[in-house]
Amino acid sequence: MPIVRKRQIEILAQLSGEELNQFLGALPAHQYDFEDLFDYLEDKLEREPCNHSLRFSMQFMMENRLNFAKMSAWLQENGGFCDCKVLEQIVPYWRKAFES
Numbered sequence: 001m002p003i004v005r006k007r008q009i010e011i012l013a014q015l016s017g018e019e020l021n022q023f024l025g026a027l028p029a030h031q032y033d034f035e036d037l038f039d040y041l042e043d044k045l046e047r048e049p050c051n052h053s054l055r056f057s058m059q060f061m062m063e064n065r066l067n068f069a070k071m072s073a074w075l076q077e078n079g080g081f082c083d084c085k086v087l088e089q090i091v092p093y094w095r096k097a098f099e100s
């Protein structure tokens, strides 16, 4: 039987402060870089539909000189296969963990 692994992002809200710090330490960019990315994506996708690639994410990472390879790998591991999936699959969990 294949084991369905939960995406790391799904358990985020259940982590303790210490575990959250470890989570943040293992991220390929700073917490605030991710949060700026999420705001940027919300803004962009309000005006233009997602073309089901990570094009706006890529734009943001290029403009901010972030590590696109590592960040996009992390996004995809957590279900963010395109810009709208990042907002749908990652952002709600993230905000639940960090903004409550």
Ligand SMILES: [Zn+2]
Residues within 6 Å of the ligand: 050, 051, 052, 053, 082, 083, 084, 085
């Ligand atoms: Zn999409």
